[in-house]
Amino acid sequence: MTPIGCGFKAAVIGCGMAGRGHAEKAQSLGLEVVGFGDQLEEAAERARTEFGGRYATTDTGRIMRDDSIDVVLIATHHDAHHPLAIAAAEAGKHILLEKPMCLTYAQAVEVAEAVEKAGVKCVINCKFRIAPAVRKVRQLLPRPRVSHGQLAMRESENIGNPWVWRADDGGGLLISTTVHTIDLLGYLMNSAADRVYAEGQVFGDNKGTEGYPDALVGTILWKNGGISTVISTDQGMNPFVSKWFLEIWDGERSAVLSAHMNRADFSGCDVDHVDARELPQETQDNAAMMVNLIEAIRTDGDTLCDARDGVQAVAICNALDAAARTGTPQTVQ
Numbered sequence: 066m067t068p069i070g071c072g073f074k075a076a077v078i079g080c081g082m083a084g085r086g087h088a089e090k091a092q093s094l095g096l097e098v099v100g101f102g103d104q105l106e107e108a109a110e111r112a113r114t115e116f117g118g119r120y121a122t123t124d125t126g127r128i129m130r131d132d133s134i135d136v137v138l139i140a141t142h143h144d145a146h147h148p149l150a151i152a153a154a155e156a157g158k159h160i161l162l163e164k165p166m167c168l169t170y171a172q173a174v175e176v177a178e179a180v181e182k183a184g185v186k187c188v189i190n191c192k193f194r195i196a197p198a199v200r201k202v203r204q205l206l207p208r209p210r211v212s213h214g215q216l217a218m219r220e221s222e223n224i225g226n227p228w229v230w231r232a233d234d235g236g237g238l239l240i241s242t243t244v245h246t247i248d249l250l251g252y253l254m255n256s257a258a259d260r261v262y263a264e265g266q267v268f269g270d271n272k273g274t275e276g277y278p279d280a281l282v283g284t285i286l287w288k289n290g291g292i293s294t295v296i297s298t299d300q301g302m303n304p305f306v307s308k309w310f311l312e313i314w315d316g317e318r319s320a321v322l323s324a325h326m327n328r329a330d331f332s333g334c335d336v337d338h339v340d341a342r343e344l345p346q347e348t349q350d351n352a353a354m355m356v357n358l359i360e361a362i363r364t365d366g367d368t369l370c371d372a373r374d375g376v377q378a379v380a381i382c383n384a385l386d387a388a389a390r391t392g393t394p395q396t397v398q
Contacts, residue, residue, distance in 0.1 A: 067095070068093075068094050068095025069094050069095060069356060069359050069360070069363075070091065070094035070095040070096035070355075070359050071095035071096075072095075073095075073096045073097070073135045073136055073359065073362070074096065074097045074098075074099050074133050074134050074135050074136070075091050075096045075097070075098050075099070075134065075135065075136040075137070075138055076098065076099060076100035076101065076102065076128045076131070076134045076136075076137050076138070077091075077098060077100070077101050077102070077112065077138045077140065078102040078103070078125055078128060078137060078138070078139050078140070078141060078149055079102075079103060079139060079140035079141035079142075079145070079163070080101050080102070080103040080105075080108040080109050080111065080112035080140075081103075081108065081140065083140040083163055084101075084103075084112065084138065084140035084141075085112055085115065085116075086140075087138040087140055087161065087355070088101075088112060088115075088116045088138070089116070090353060090355050091136075091138065091355060092116060093350075094355060094356065094359065096136065096359075098116050098117075098118050099118050099119045099120070099131070099133065099134060100118055100119065100120055100121075100122065100127070100128045100131060100134060101113045101116070101118050101120070101121045101122070102121075102122050102123070102124070102125045102127070102128050103121075103123065104123055105123075106121070106123050109121035109122060109123065125149060125152070126152075129152050129153060129155075129156040129158070130156070134158060135158065135159060135362075136158060136159045136160070136161065136358070136359075136362075137149075137153040137158040137159070137160055137161070138161045138355075139153070139160065139161065139162045139163060140163045141163075142228055142234040142235065143165055143167070143168050143234060143235055143236050143240070143241065144168060144233055144234040145234075146162060146163070146165070146166060146167050146168075146172075146176070147167045147168070147172040147173075147175065147176060150162050150166075150167075150176045150179070150180070150187070151175065151176055151179040153185075154176070154179040154180045154182070154183040154185050154187070155179060155183060157183060157185060158185060159185050159186040159187070159358065159362055160180070160185060160186070160187040160188070161187075161188055161190060161354065161355055161358050162176075162187060162188070162189050162190065162375070163189075163190050164189055164190050164191050164244050164245065164248070164375075164378075165236065165240045165241065165244045165375075165378065165379055165382065166189050166372070166375030166376065166378065166379050167375075167379055168236045168240060168379075169379065169383060170376065170379055170380045170383050170398050172379075173372075173375055173376040173379040173380070174376055176372060176375075177372035177373055177375070177376050180371075180372045181372070186358060186361045186362050186368055187358075187368065187371060187372045187375075188354050188355075188357055188358040188361070188368035188369065188370055188371065189248075189354075189370045189371070189372070189374060189375035189378075190354050190370075191244070191245060191248040191249070191252075191354075191370045191374070191375075191378065192245070192353070192354055193245055193248070193249045193309070193326045194248070194249065194252050194354075194369050194370050195352050195353065195354055195356075195357055195369055196326045196327065196341060196352055197339060197341045197344060197348065197349075197352055198322060198326060198327055198328055198329035198339045198340065198341055199249065199252075199253070199322065199326055199329070201329055201336065201339045202253060202313060202320045202322060202329050202331075203252065203253055203255075205318065205320065205331065205334050205336065206253075206313055206314075206315045206318055206319075206320055206334075207255065208255070208315055209253060209254055209255075209291060209313045209314060209315045210290075210291050210292075210314060210315055210316055211291065211292055211293070211313070211314045212250055212253060212254060212291070212292075212293045212294075212311065212312060212313040212314070213293065213294045213295070213296075213311065213312045213313075214246040214247070214249060214250045214293065214294075214295050214296075214309075214310070214311040214312075215246060215295065215296035215297070215298075215309070215310050215311070216238075216242055216243040216245065216246050216296070216297050216298070216308065216309055217296065217298050217299075217300075217301065217302050217303055217306075217308060217310070218242070218298075218299045218302050218308050219299065219301060219302050220269055220279070220299045220300065220301075222299065229241045229242075237278070237386070238278070238279055238297055238298075238299055239278065239281060239297050239382050239385060239386055240379070240382040240383075240386070242297075243281075243295070243297035243382070244378050244379075244382055245309065246295060246297070246309060246311070247285075247295065247378050247381045247382055247385075248370065248374065248377075248378040249309075249311060249326075250285065250293045250295065250311070251287075251374075251377055251378065251381065252370075252374075253311070253313055254287050254289070254291045254293060255289070256287035256288050256289035256291060257287070257288045257377060257397075258285050258286070258287055258288065258377065258380070258381050258384070258397040259286045259287060259288045259396070259397060260285075260286050260384075260394055260395060260396045260397060261283055261284060261285050261286070261381065261384045261385050261388050261394065261395050261397060262283060262284050262388050262393075262394045262395070263281055263282065263283030263284070263295075263385045263386075263388040263389040264281070264282055264283075264389055264392070265278025265280060265281035265282075265386075265389030265390075266278055266279070266280045266281075267279055267280075268280055268300055269299070278297070278386075278389050279298060279299050279300065280297070280298040280300055281295075281296070281297040281298070281385065281389050282294070282295070282296055283295045283297075283385045283388065283389070285381065285385075295385070297385075306323050307323045307324050307325055308325065309322075309323075309325060309326055310322065310323055311326075317333050318331065318332060318333035318334050319331070319332045319333065320332070320334075324340070324342075327340060327341040327342055328340045328341070328342075354368075354369065354370065357369045377397075380397050380398045381397055383398075384396070384397045384398070
């Protein structure tokens, strides 16, 4: 069978761990990765050598001007998402954009508008939406009322990424990592957010004085009347429920997502559980946002987490952050 990405050419911008992961996935799907861009010349060249691209560059404009490139895979520090995604859209490139879409709601709106104006496909890499267990929860509980989502990780996991805590390029734990949880809650609650409230603390002395909480507990009221609680912390991981964990109830049935969102356990449903690790390898391999993006390009369809979905996740993260800082409820933009 011809690989799904055959005939498309791609470029990677941001050649760290995430960018190299995207290059590897792209090649496995049959895309030709021709260009590698990074602000560090040695990083771009190392990736080009590893994956056999045509060129490495510190000039991302070269990638945007390259008419042979169909898809740009953006995996830079978060502050660069906004200008790079706009440039890619204006150049007519389809986009896979790492989470978070942007650091601020205003930036995210500008990216969404650029994508819509250009008519290109964009997928935000909020990867849990495409997980088989998550899709089954959405199918069996389409109108939930109450949910809880959390990220609980070890502080040591970000030792190699101190930039995550910097306000100007990382944004802090909430928008850097818990954004996955926030996006997943919105996806499963099937609603836009109305307002939020939160309290937060900074426990890690090594994280500077910028005020981004490494422990936040919040509530989200959805416009369809549903309500969610959320926990965001790097103060330790509970091995019994995993780094990411979510519960959801609809009044009669319930589901629990665990094991890095690979497993869903159900109550009140005909299905007892779904575990992606028990599914055929091809099914597991296709549960990737890059596959979803390529399918959307080929069929002129929608992506599973498009630019407007990305805007909502950023808006909720910004509102939770503001609520924790001010001690007052926030209306979500």
